[in-house]
Amino acid sequence: MIKKPYAKPPLSVHDQIKRLKSRGLLLKDEAKAEKYLRSIGYFRLSAYFYPLLKEPKTDHRYKNGTSFTDALNMYRFDRKLRLLIFSQIEKIEIAVRASIVRNGVEGLGSVSWFLEERFFSDKKRFEKSKELILKEWDSSKEDFIEHFKESYTDDNRPVWMLVEVLPLGVLSNLYMNIGKKSLKKTIAKDFGLPPDVFSSWLQSLSGIRNICCHHNRLWNRLLPNKPKILGRPVYPWIDTAGVDTGRTYYKLAMIRYILISINPNNRFTSNLKALCDEYPTVDLAAMGFPSGWASNELWSI
Numbered sequence: 001m002i003k004k005p006y007a008k009p010p011l012s013v014h015d016q017i018k019r020l021k022s023r024g025l026l027l028k029d030e031a032k033a034e035k036y037l038r039s040i041g042y043f044r045l046s047a048y049f050y051p052l053l054k055e056p057k058t059d060h061r062y063k064n065g066t067s068f069t070d071a072l073n074m075y076r077f078d079r080k081l082r083l084l085i086f087s088q089i090e091k092i093e094i095a096v097r098a099s100i101v102r103n104g105v106e107g108l109g110s111v112s113w114f115l116e117e118r119f120f121s122d123k124k125r126f127e128k129s130k131e132l133i134l135k136e137w138d139s140s141k142e143d144f145i146e147h148f149k150e151s152y153t154d155d156n157r158p159v160w161m162l163v164e165v166l167p168l169g170v171l172s173n174l175y176m177n178i179g180k181k182s183l184k185k186t187i188a189k190d191f192g193l194p195p196d197v198f199s200s201w202l203q204s205l206s207g208i209r210n211i212c213c214h215h216n217r218l219w220n221r222l223l224p225n226k227p228k229i230l231g232r233p234v235y236p237w238i239d240t241a242g243v244d245t246g247r248t249y250y251k252l253a254m255i256r257y258i259l260i261s262i263n264p265n266n267r268f269t270s271n272l273k274a275l276c277d278e279y280p281t282v283d284l285a286a287m288g289f290p291s292g293w294a295s296n297e298l299w300s301i
Contacts, residue, residue: 082212235257243290276294
């Protein structure tokens with residue numbers, strides 16, 4: 001494809017509304033629509049306008065009866081879903097930190113094993129992780145790190161302090177590179193998973209966490225880092241036949257499964273179902289939800 005300079009002119013909010021109306025989108029309250037276009041932005045909302053277009057979508061004509069409110073509801077649903085997911089990944093991230101620190105110190109006998117090459121299988125990956133860890137440590141303004149820097153030498157920076165400033169992505173890479181197979185197995189077992197599946201799920205959750213942090217769209221998109229399928233679950237699980245692991249539904253199932261290992265009485269399922277009930281017009285199939293998903297054992301306990 002031959003590239004060309006971007007030449008589309010910017011549109012005022014007034015012109016954006018005129019364009020939406022000319023393409024057949026219903027705007028019952030133009031003043032409210034203008035308010036949302038100003039506070040959210042036409043480009044961000046365009047991802048939710050797009051599914052409302054007739055085929056072929058290149059004609060830029062909206063389906064009969066579709067409205068600005070339909071797109072806004074998809075946007076609101078997506079926003080609330082991101083907030084829900086982020087709050088649950090926080091619980092998982094904290095539990096993973098605790099497991100890696102506890103089991104690592106017990107299994108390796110070192111309080112600073114994150115920074116010791118002998119405990120990792122790939123030297124280049126270790127060096128990259130170490131560089132990121134030290135960068136986070138050096139730039140941190142946490143009181144406990146400031147106190148450590150004032151009171152101790154850098155010889156034995158304890159992993160229970162280091163882990164508190166590490167992003168989930170770095171933690172995921174650390175786990176993946178642990179050389180002692182029995183340690184990887186012990187950590188993964190805390191969450192009812194085999195090591196290879198746990199590793200791929202951590203990577204996937206890190207990607208979703210980043211999407212949530214940057215307020216990007218979860219609805220109706222393929223997500224990065226396709227996770228491995230769990231073959232022998234310890235806890236209730238979904239029927240994975242026909243389920244696209246790149247879609248949001250599979251990631252939600254992963255979150256629910258891990259949460260069972262942390263706190264079986266968590267409210268993730270009830271909150272997710274309540275959100276879906278709040279926005280009944282949102283197309284769940286676009287996120288990979290199978291029909292009858294709510295009656296699956298994973299979502300019923």
